[in-house]
Amino acid sequence: MTGTKTVRVVFVNAETGQELGRSEVAAETLPDTFEVDTVLHLGDTEWSVRRAEPPTADRFVAAGTLTLTVRRVESMRPSDILYSMPTLYDPLPPSGGQAHDGAAFEIHEDTWRQVEMVSAELDDQVATELLAVRRIYDEHARRDENGRLYGFDAIHVRTGPVRPLPHPVPLQRLSDMLPPTDHRYAGVGYRGAAGLVADSFAFAVGPLVLYGLAEGDLATTLCATIERPEAPERLTALTDALDDAMRSFDLRLVDWCRCAAVTADSIADYLTAVTPE
Structure with a gap:
């Protein structure tokens, strides 16, 4: 030219x-x-x-x-933007490590640390964050004429607890306390991203997938998700084992979007409620 x-x-x-x-x-x-x-x-x-x-x-x-x-190009007013969930965690651990070639446990970025184990010594921090999430439900939820929730016009971005497990959880010991592992993944990957999250792990025990970040054998972040239905007897064995593990490591399971901090005493009821039929 x-x-x-x-x-x-x-x-x-x-x-x-x-x-x-x-x-x-x-x-x-x-x-x-x-x-x-x-x-x-x-x-x-x-x-x-x-x-x-x-x-x-x-x-x-x-x-x-x-x-x-x-x-x-039609511009959308900020007031018209809706979020599908009341909270998310930031910052995300970076991806871009080795390619996972389908061997990773893939998650959407927004689901990172939405359900996780947190040390009981951080109960005050958890309560403060849950109060902020509850405020999103109270002040920013959008509902249809039948009262059904369909979105939020604001979102609470959590930046803590920065280290949810101040005393890291030994993965081998945790695995030994749970029913046999059904599948062990190469690590965690974000959907649409090519590489693994550095220092990540993931393994499935029945319907439950535990995943997060580790320093060697020590988990510093331990997230959880239910992936599929499960027979009642197997779910009972899993909840009993989780009860023991949570007591042993003094943990709470925090479901941030449901505004729930679940103790070992309530883990069976929680898993029964969230496991698809």
Whole structure:
């Protein structure tokens, strides 16, 4: 391209098919290709390019003409943005380690540390955070005419406890206390990301997957999720074992989105309630 070369650009409204206008544009100010998502500013309005003819600079510069079919970008008011959950944890541990090739336990980023084991000595911190989550339910929940919750217009971002297990949990000892492991994953991976979360682990015991971060054999973050239904007798064996483990390591299971801090005495009722039938 040369600095003096111009291209006649015709703008067409994608919704109506009508021409919006045309302009002589310096070739050097146009992108090399419109084959990737492109947004243009026409006056005070943003338009996304839906189609470009021709799509690449070598062709439209040579031809001297370019037709862009565009659609107005509609801005959403902040008050219209809804969240699907009342809280999430930030920051996330970074991914990008070794590729997991399908061998990882994959989670959505927003589910990180939504259900986790926390040391009982942090009960005061947990209570403070749960109070903030409860405030989201009380003040920012959106419900339909039948009272069914469908979203939140605000979210509580938790930044603590930074170290939920001040006394790390030995993974081998924990595994020995639970029923036999059904599957051991290569680690944790975020959906859509190529690599494992560094220093992560994950293993399945019946319907329960325990995952998190570890320093060697010592778990510093221990999350949990129920992945599938389970026969009552196997669920009973699992809850009895979790009861023992939680007492041994002095842990609470905190379900942040449900505003629940579950003690060993209540773990059976909790798992029965959240396990799909």
